[in-house]
Amino acid sequence: MGLLMNMKIPKKEDFYLFDYFGICEFFEKKYDFKKPEKLLKHKKVGVSDGLVEYVRSVSNEDDEIVSSFVREVGAEGFIVDRQGLRESCEGNDFMDDFVRVYEGGDLVRARSILNNFFSEKNLSYDRLSKLFNVKREISVEDVYNFLKFESIKSDSVYFEEKFEEFYSKYDFEKVSKEDIRAVFENYCYNSKIRSCIDRNELGKIADMNFLLLFNNVKQYKEEIVDYILDNNLML
Numbered sequence: 001m002g003l004l005m006n007m008k009i010p011k012k013e014d015f016y017l018f019d020y021f022g023i024c025e026f027f028e029k030k031y032d033f034k035k036p037e038k039l040l041k042h043k044k045v046g047v048s049d050g051l052v053e054y055v056r057s058v059s060n061e062d063d064e065i066v067s068s069f070v071r072e073v074g075a076e077g078f079i080v081d082r083q084g085l086r087e088s089c090e091g092n093d094f095m096d097d098f099v100r101v102y103e104g105g106d107l108v109r110a111r112s113i114l115n116n117f118f119s120e121k122n123l124s125y126d127r128l129s130k131l132f133n134v135k136r137e138i139s140v141e142d143v144y145n146f147l148k149f150e151s152i153k154s155d156s157v158y159f160e161e162k163f164e165e166f167y168s169k170y171d172f173e174k175v176s177k178e179d180i181r182a183v184f185e186n187y188c189y190n191s192k193i194r195s196c197i198d199r200n201e202l203g204k205i206a207d208m209n210f211l212l213l214f215n216n217v218k219q220y221k222e223e224i225v226d227y228i229l230d231n232n233l234m235l
Contacts, residue, residue, distance in 0.1 A: 137232040
C-alpha cells in the first residue's frame with residue numbers, strides 16, 4: 001500500500017470512451033433536453049407467490065464487435081456537459097450581471113463577477129478548458145460566447161483571431177508579418193523558447209532559424225509578450 005501511495009501517476013490528457021450502445025450519439029442527436037423526461041415502467045409478465053417478474057433480455061450470441069469508429073470531441077464538447085453548465089448559469093444573478101457588464105465593455109468587472117460565480121459553483125477556468133477540450137485558459141470572452149451562442153472558438157481559431165488583432169494594433173515598419181507571426185506563435189506554443197526569452201537566455205535556444213527571426217523583431221518583444229499574457233494565449 002505504501003508503494004502505491006508514493007507512485008506518481010502520469011497526467012492523462014486523452015482517453016478512449018467505448019460507447020457500445022450509442023449513448024453519446026443518442027444524447028448528441030436524438031435526446032430533447034427541453035422536453036421533460038418520462039420515467040419508463042417495467043412491463044409485468046406475471047406474478048408468482050406475490051413476486052412480480054419483469055421482462056429480461058438474454059443473448060447467446062458471441063460478443064463480437066460488428067463495427068467501430070473514432071470520433072474526436074472538439075472545442076464544442078459534449079452537449080450533455082454543456083447543458084449541465086448552461087443550467088447552472090441560467091436564472092443566476094451572477095450570470096445576468098456578467099452578460100450585462102461584458103456587453104458594456106467593462107472586462108475587469110466581468111471577470112470579477114465570473115470569479116464569484118465560479119467560487120459559488122465550485123468551478124474553475126481549468127475545468128472549463130477540459131469541458132470544452134481546449135488547451136488555453138478559458139477567457140471572459142469564451143464564457144460570454146458560450147452563454148450567447150452555446151459554443152466557444154477552438155484554440156486554432158482563437159489564436160488566428162488574436163494574432164490578427166495584435167498585428168493590426170502596431171506599425172511594424174519594415175518587419176515582415178511572417179517574422180512577427182513566427183515569434184508570436186513560438187512564444188505561445190513553445191514553453192522552452194518562452195522560458196529562454198523570459199529569462200533573457202537566448203544562447204540556450206538551439207533553433208538558429210528562430211534566433212534569426214527573433215533578432216529581426218526583438219524591438220517588439222515587450223509588445224508581443226504583454227499581448228500574449230493579457231490574452232492567455234500560451235499553450
